[in-house]
Amino acid sequence: MSQVSAGKDILSYCNKCKMALSHTITVMKDINTVGKVMCNTCKGVHAYKDPNAAAKKATRKKSTSPGRKSASAKAELLENKWQADVMGSKNEPQKYSPKSQFVIGDIIDHPKFGMGVVEATMEADKLDILFQTGNKILVHNK
Ligand SMILES: [Zn+2]
Numbered sequence: 186m187s188q189v190s191a192g193k194d195i196l197s198y199c200n201k202c203k204m205a206l207s208h209t210i211t212v213m214k215d216i217n218t219v220g221k222v223m224c225n226t227c228k229g230v231h232a233y234k235d236p237n238a239a240a241k242k243a244t245r246k247k248s249t250s251p252g253r254k255s256a257s258a259k260a261e262l263l264e265n266k267w268q269a270d271v272m273g274s275k276n277e278p279q280k281y282s283p284k285s286q287f288v289i290g291d292i293i294d295h296p297k298f299g300m301g302v303v304e305a306t307m308e309a310d311k312l313d314i315l316f317q318t319g320n321k322i323l324v325h326n327k
Pocket residue numbers: 199200201202203206224225226227228229
């Protein structure tokens with residue numbers, strides 16, 4: 186921080202305006218530390234608040250909780266889809282082997298990933314399979 190003193194303008198977070206705004210310094214705590222500022226917008230006098238610190242706090246609050254929520258909601262959605270597609274299918278589960286050929290809608294019994302449903306085929310030898318833990322790309326038709 187350079188050359189701050191009473192009467193000069195500084196960017197501070199304003200609690201009333203709820204944003205970082207230009208403030209006039211009214212009181213200095215010491216030669217390098219701003220004490221009180223007056224908001225140039227609402228004319229309110231309050232302690233100086235570093236706008237970067239205030240903004241960081243606000244965005245962190247916003248981003249963590251809904252982010253976590255949507256991630257688990259997505260996992261739940263995937264699990265529901267897997268339940269409906271695999272458990273609801275009339276197709277007989279087939280043992281997975283890279284030598285076999287599968288088509289969309291086939292139910293696959295994989296030794297490691299468990300039961301899955303072929304959601305898409307890619308190129309000549311790749312399968313996009315939805316397992317309980319998520320989608321996996323496996324080869325077939327080798
Ligand atoms: Zn203000």
